[in-house]
Amino acid sequence: MAFDLTASGSASRKAEPRAPVRMAPMGPPPPPPIPPTPGMYLRGPSPPPPGLLHYPIIQRLHLAVARQVDIRRSCSLLEFISCSGVVPSPYEERKRTMVVRDLDKIVKDWAKRVACDQRGQYWKTTATVLTFGSYALGAYGPESDIDAVCVGPCIASLQHHFFVVLRQMLEERPEVSDLHSIESAKVPLMRFKFNRMLVDFLYVQLPVINAAEAIHSFDPHLLAAVDGPSWRCLSGVRVNRQIIQLLPNMKKFQILLRCLKLWARKRGLHCHLLGFFAGIHLAILAAFVCSRHPNASVNTLFSLFFDTFSHWPWPLPVNLLDEPAPWNPDQCSLMPIVMPCSPPEFCASSITKSTFNKIKEELQRGFALTNDVRNVDIDWPWLFAPFPYAVRYEHFLRIVLSAPMAEELRDWVGWVKSRFRNLLLKLESLGVDCDPDPSEQTDYNIAEPNVVFLWGLVYTTDTEICTDSLKEDFMKSVINNIYGKEKCTHSDITMSIVRPPQLPKGV
Numbered sequence: 001m002a003f004d005l006t007a008s009g010s011a012s013r014k015a016e017p018r019a020p021v022r023m024a025p026m027g028p029p030p031p032p033p034i035p036p037t038p039g040m041y042l043r044g045p046s047p048p049p050p051g052l053l054h055y056p057i058i059q060r061l062h063l064a065v066a067r068q069v070d071i072r073r074s075c076s077l078l079e080f081i082s083c084s085g086v087v088p089s090p091y092e093e094r095k096r097t098m099v100v101r102d103l104d105k106i107v108k109d110w111a112k113r114v115a116c117d118q119r120g121q122y123w124k125t126t127a128t129v130l131t132f133g134s135y136a137l138g139a140y141g142p143e144s145d146i147d148a149v150c151v152g153p154c155i156a157s158l159q160h161h162f163f164v165v166l167r168q169m170l171e172e173r174p175e176v177s178d179l180h181s182i183e184s185a186k187v188p189l190m191r192f193k194f195n196r197m198l199v200d201f202l203y204v205q206l207p208v209i210n211a212a213e214a215i216h217s218f219d220p221h222l223l224a225a226v227d228g229p230s231w232r233c234l235s236g237v238r239v240n241r242q243i244i245q246l247l248p249n250m251k252k253f254q255i256l257l258r259c260l261k262l263w264a265r266k267r268g269l270h271c272h273l274l275g276f277f278a279g280i281h282l283a284i285l286a287a288f289v290c291s292r293h294p295n296a297s298v299n300t301l302f303s304l305f306f307d308t309f310s311h312w313p314w315p316l317p318v319n320l321l322d323e324p325a326p327w328n329p330d331q332c333s334l335m336p337i338v339m340p341c342s343p344p345e346f347c348a349s350s351i352t353k354s355t356f357n358k359i360k361e362e363l364q365r366g367f368a369l370t371n372d373v374r375n376v377d378i379d380w381p382w383l384f385a386p387f388p389y390a391v392r393y394e395h396f397l398r399i400v401l402s403a404p405m406a407e408e409l410r411d412w413v414g415w416v417k418s419r420f421r422n423l424l425l426k427l428e429s430l431g432v433d434c435d436p437d438p439s440e441q442t443d444y445n446i447a448e449p450n451v452v453f454l455w456g457l458v459y460t461t462d463t464e465i466c467t468d469s470l471k472e473d474f475m476k477s478v479i480n481n482i483y484g485k486e487k488c489t490h491s492d493i494t495m496s497i498v499r500p501p502q503l504p505k506g507v
Helices: 055-083 090-117 133-137 158-171 211-217 228-246 250-266 279-292 298-310 353-370 406-417 420-429 467-478 482-488
Strands: 128-132 146-152 176-182 189-194 197-205 395-402 432-436 450-459 492-498
Touching: 055 250, 055 298, 090 128, 090 146, 090 158, 090 189, 090 197, 128 133, 128 211, 128 228, 133 146, 133 228, 133 250, 133 279, 146 158, 146 211, 146 228, 158 176, 158 189, 158 197, 176 406, 197 228, 228 279, 250 279, 250 298, 279 298, 298 353, 353 420, 353 432, 395 406, 406 450, 406 482, 420 432, 420 467, 467 482, 467 492
Parallel strands: 146 197
Antiparallel strands: 128 146, 176 189, 189 197, 395 450, 395 492, 432 450
């Protein structure tokens, strides 16, 4: 994917109020003119008295230098991102397009089979596939999965037609592998690989027969009639549509979001289940900056992201729209982010006190590195450097998840990770701040397939952790239903406290 570098220096072309942001019909009014921010202009000598002839010349030279610095930083940022392997090749883009197209064909055939099961009386039955997340926003990377929704008619049930009939049709396809269902999740889905491309496949049941035609109209009255699970599955699609309507420049938004996702992964902040950002959080925060600074360059948008949210008065919610969300600071997330849809809803969040403190620390670090006006360029490799866990922490909680078979391990890891927030809160209640590394290791000294997590620990009190009692307490949340009890009979969890010399190389 080629980037357009010609727009990168547009932020400082003229010192005049910004043009109003193009908003959705239900969006907020245009924002007021944006005052200068740190890093937007270079510091210079004090201007002479207004009567002197050379005063305008000094001011123009000052802005010209600032513009050149902004252009140089934007070009170097784009070059760094292009060389970081986060931009998919044209072949990878075509491959994803073909996966979505083939899935749509399968779903259309599935709808016909569902109609035949009803003895043909529903001959107008249709279904379709919608995408959301980073793929639909055009900000995905080579390793990103595809978030897709199967939109089916009222006669196609979730439990039978989706998880049994459609699953059987997918299993019969040679392109599909590693398919497993997650039926007990808050948002039920099937996860599989299609031509080695990971797909998260959700289901939405519409109260109509012709689902394909109905969903493309996106009638709010129709959407309000769907059930709870279907409504949650449609959240990603509705948020994406609203974000796209609010953006003044889609290209710059995509670049900014790719930068933020790379930064979050490198600094250990990109895992929702471990108390950090999910993709939707970063997308909304990026859209917030882009919508309020429509003429800013790529470099300036990236700097403004850190400037804005390192100084944000949390827990005040971040909201793209003017429509207020029901907010109670005592019952809300530490970093509340409102999804831009109607009625307004908060993004699901697993952030805890420990992970919130790390996010704030990394935002402040990013602000310090991107707003240093003394440097003509920025050391991007240093800003995106991997977080130094082994140097920062003296103790680690080592969590090993193991199972007899690789397929069982995948289900087991996903189930346990969905309960990790309980473990984080337990550690904090014991006076231990925790920084969970999202990366997954493998211990090759263990015979069974396994995944190892390493969490940095900081003791705020003299309390010592007993891993046996910690595991016993955590297992209560893991086996709190039939699914967890069944998985636990074949799989295992072990915990121990280790020091940096005991860590695997590369951590």
